[in-house]
Amino acid sequence: MTGVTVVTSRDVNGTPIGFTANSFTSVSLDPPMVLVCVANTSRNLDTLVKATGFAVNILAEDQIDVSNTFARPVEDRFASVNWHKGSYGTPILAGVTAWFDCSMHKTVIAGDHTILIGQVEEFETTATPGLGYVRGAYVTPSTTAEAIEPSANLVVSALIERNGEVLLLDDGKGGLALPEQQVTSEGVSTALAKLIASTGLMAEPGFVYSVFEDVKHQHISFMCQTAEGEPTKGAFVPMTATGFAGISDPAILSMLKRFATESPLGNFGMYYGDQYSGEVRPVLKEK
Structure with a gap:
């Protein structure tokens, strides 16, 4: 089973972008760092590589519709979700179980993906259970x-x-x-x-x-x-x-x-x- 996450950032004009991450994991505790992997074929890759940072939003169990929105080719994915700007400038989705607002530390090309390593500048967790995904279906704690x-x-x-x-x-x-x-x-x-x-x-x-x-x-x-x-x-x-x-x-x-x-x-x-x-x-x- 995997957790469902949405990575968000902004382009050079300040327009928010967001998509379901291929992977997310911790890299370091001191300083706190995380990484996400983005396919080299992703239309968001160039924007992300040039960005000053990104955020990882871990979706809550009642956010299946949010997951679907950011996994599909929707023209304006942010039009149907509530969000606010994090202190480091990246979009933070409302109602998520946890989020990490990161500055860009380094990008690494690895085969057919690019690894984005971010230093956690701010984060927040809640008591809300998370949304899971296994064998092609969503699962919740209940x-x-x-x-x-x-x-x-x-x-x-x-x-x-x-x-x-x-x-x-x-x-x-x-x-x-x-x-x-x-x-x-x-x-x-x-x-x-x-x-x-x-x-x-x-x-x-x-x-x-x-x-x-x-x-x-x-x-x-x-x-x-x-x-x-x-x-x-x-x-x-x-x-x-x-x-x-x-x-x-x-x-x-x-x-x-x-x-x-x-x-x-x-x-x-x-x-x-x-x-x-x-x-x-x-x-x-x-x-």
Whole structure:
């Protein structure tokens, strides 16, 4: 599955341009840099190479129409969407789950594509779940959850993040753990909704972040973000070695360490495997 992104910029006359990116990934954390790849046959390539910067807009789950608009040969793609100028001058689409406003650092010709490397000058993320794309169809967090069949040993957990911290609870064994709940016949969506509600937070479920199994259970962890409220149980801890010191489950500890590394630029992957080893598949990559 890939995330759906729209790259925006301006031509020499200040006219906004935008299109669906072939790929988007982080390059560096210090300084923060990202890259996008543009086909050499793209009509936007010359404009982008000459531009002083570009923005990457990660679309929200309710922006399928925006994705379609920027993927088709529409004369004025910005006529039907709301947007504003970022502080660095590039168009930022309204309602997206995250955006990165970048100055142009370097362009590199690589085969039949050109790589645009941008230094992140400003960015913003929200609690809105993102839009995904897999096997020729759009997917959202809700449809992903509904497609998962409940079983007697299925456990769902919520990775709830806010301002660089993650919510952890007492695991009842003297350690810390993510909020989690057994999935019943009501299904994954209902179990996840009840789990989030039990924390007392106004959080929204995002994409599946990790799927793994141990000797007793199958685990599905959903990435969530929250901007309001205080937890009725547990506490937010910093995503540092000190903050994670009390986590008792090695698999959860490994997952949260990965999340802490991926969070600064929102370049996330999904883990598939067991409690010992598996594969991380990028959420945002070439489509």
